[in-house]
Amino acid sequence: MRSDNLDIEIIEPMTETEARSWKVEIETTSQKLGQLLYEGYKRDAWRVLGYGSWTQCVTDLAESSGFNRVRGFQLVEHERLKQDVLIAPNGEKPVTNVTEFQTRPLSKLKTDNEKLEVWQDAVKTAPNEKVTASHITNTVKEYQDTKKQSDTETLSTIPIVTQKDKDYFTLSEWNELSKDDQTSILTQDYQLKSKFNPTNDNIEWAKWSWNPITGCLHNCAYCYARDIAARFFPQNFEPTFLPSRLNAPGNTKLPDLTKISDPTEKMGQQNVFVCSMADLFGKWVPVEWINSVLESIRRNSQWNFLLLSKFPSRMADFSYPDNVWLGTSCDYQHTVKRAESAFIKIKESGFDGMCWLSCEPMMESLQFNSLNMFDWVVMGGASSSTKTPEFKPPFDWIVNLYSQARDSDCQVYFKTNLIPGMTDNQRIREYPFEIKVRHDS
Numbered sequence: 001m002r003s004d005n006l007d008i009e010i011i012e013p014m015t016e017t018e019a020r021s022w023k024v025e026i027e028t029t030s031q032k033l034g035q036l037l038y039e040g041y042k043r044d045a046w047r048v049l050g051y052g053s054w055t056q057c058v059t060d061l062a063e064s065s066g067f068n069r070v071r072g073f074q075l076v077e078h079e080r081l082k083q084d085v086l087i088a089p090n091g092e093k094p095v096t097n098v099t100e101f102q103t104r105p106l107s108k109l110k111t112d113n114e115k116l117e118v119w120q121d122a123v124k125t126a127p128n129e130k131v132t133a134s135h136i137t138n139t140v141k142e143y144q145d146t147k148k149q150s151d152t153e154t155l156s157t158i159p160i161v162t163q164k165d166k167d168y169f170t171l172s173e174w175n176e177l178s179k180d181d182q183t184s185i186l187t188q189d190y191q192l193k194s195k196f197n198p199t200n201d202n203i204e205w206a207k208w209s210w211n212p213i214t215g216c217l218h219n220c221a222y223c224y225a226r227d228i229a230a231r232f233f234p235q236n237f238e239p240t241f242l243p244s245r246l247n248a249p250g251n252t253k254l255p256d257l258t259k260i261s262d263p264t265e266k267m268g269q270q271n272v273f274v275c276s277m278a279d280l281f282g283k284w285v286p287v288e289w290i291n292s293v294l295e296s297i298r299r300n301s302q303w304n305f306l307l308l309s310k311f312p313s314r315m316a317d318f319s320y321p322d323n324v325w326l327g328t329s330c331d332y333q334h335t336v337k338r339a340e341s342a343f344i345k346i347k348e349s350g351f352d353g354m355c356w357l358s359c360e361p362m363m364e365s366l367q368f369n370s371l372n373m374f375d376w377v378v379m380g381g382a383s384s385s386t387k388t389p390e391f392k393p394p395f396d397w398i399v400n401l402y403s404q405a406r407d408s409d410c411q412v413y414f415k416t417n418l419i420p421g422m423t424d425n426q427r428i429r430e431y432p433f434e435i436k437v438r439h440d441s
């Protein structure tokens with residue numbers, strides 16, 4: 001005998017009772033999966049298991065257990081609504097007897113308050129008290145139409161995708177958003193008054209850091225940013241966008257520069273190191289993230305922004321306002337060629353602001369054809385990280401790069417971790433343009 005779709009012989013048909021319990025078991029299995037996933041989400045299972053993020057954890061579970069990843073997120077959202085958001089008109093909470101099919105239309109709404117309001121409305125107005133998915137879909141649509149018409153409600157929270165009260169989006173979460181949601185996130189007026197962070201005293205030429213994007217995939221062994229992220233960021237080092245930080249340049253008060261007489265201090269108070277916990281131009285970074293950061297830079301000409309990338313060829317694809325310094329990092333010799341080509345392109349594009357080269361850490365002796373495309377060369381060693389020990393470059397590597405910098409009339413700056421035992425007064429600390437602090441060695 002042939003079944004409907006498969007060429008399988010049916011040996012012993014189920015009884016009605018068996019078929020009914022088979023159906024219930026399948027329904028309960030999917031419900032159970034949602035409940036388990038949501039419990040893991042609420043109780044941070046991913047962190048304990050060593051995943052970089054909740055998204056990574058679900059993706060891995062989906063692969064190993066054979067369920068669809070998107071379906072996994074849908075089930076989590078369903079459980080969240082069922083257990084923690086929806087309250088039946090009779091006050092019942094959590095709401096029982098509601099299926100994922102019924103709650104799915106609510107995902108078109110941005111806030112939990114809207115979801116609750118529309119849900120209760122749908123329950124009250126359901127024909128014959130049957131709250132079908134299509135009735136909920138219609139109620140959502142009516143709500144959206146009315147809202148659009150009146151245009152009075154201002155959204156005050158970030159659109160909810162998979163988590164409550166989110167103010168950051170990992171790369172994988174971002175890629176799952178619709179274009180509309182991405183646009184809404186980028187254009188939202190964030191209430192959070194984010195500000196710059198002060199840098200440590202060793203960086204006198206940039207007193208502020210700003211990280212609207214964190215996380216990096218370059219995977220440098222010596223990376224200390226990865227160690228910091230592992231300790232302090234819930235999303236670990238996964239590339240992540242923090243849109244509420246885009247307003248930090250406007251929220252941070254620029255010190256009164258007229259009251260600062262020391263030129264280095266004046267420069268440092270105005271300089272902001274951008275994305276010290278990421279590579280803004282990493283090839284995985286969505287172009288909208290980069291554009292939103294550059295837009296914020298353009299809007300805040302009171303600050304000077306220091307951009308630094310290990311992927312300078314992509315940096316060369318954008319155009320820049322006057323209030324930036326563009327830089328690239330070279331650690332090994334194989335990075336030299338792309339740094340040269342990218343900065344030749346940047347200069348040829350008409351950018352006449354400051355271009356800098358950071359060789360921190362210098363992991364090999366570096367030989368350039370020319371450093372003419374750079375104004376400033378910073379050299380340093382490697383501080384210890386969880387994966388690598390501290391490293392100081394041999395003296396002849398330093399002298400070699402120093403000579404190349406001098407041949408190209410670059411200013412030079414030695415970081416504190418470059419030469420063991422060198423005091424601040426002995427270190428070469430020159431700055432670009434007219435600002436210089438003389439060393440007395």
Ligand code: SF4
Pocket residue numbers: 216217218219220222223224225226276277278279310
């Ligand atoms: S480029 Fe910078 S942030 Fe990225 S891994 Fe390397 S050291 Fe870390």
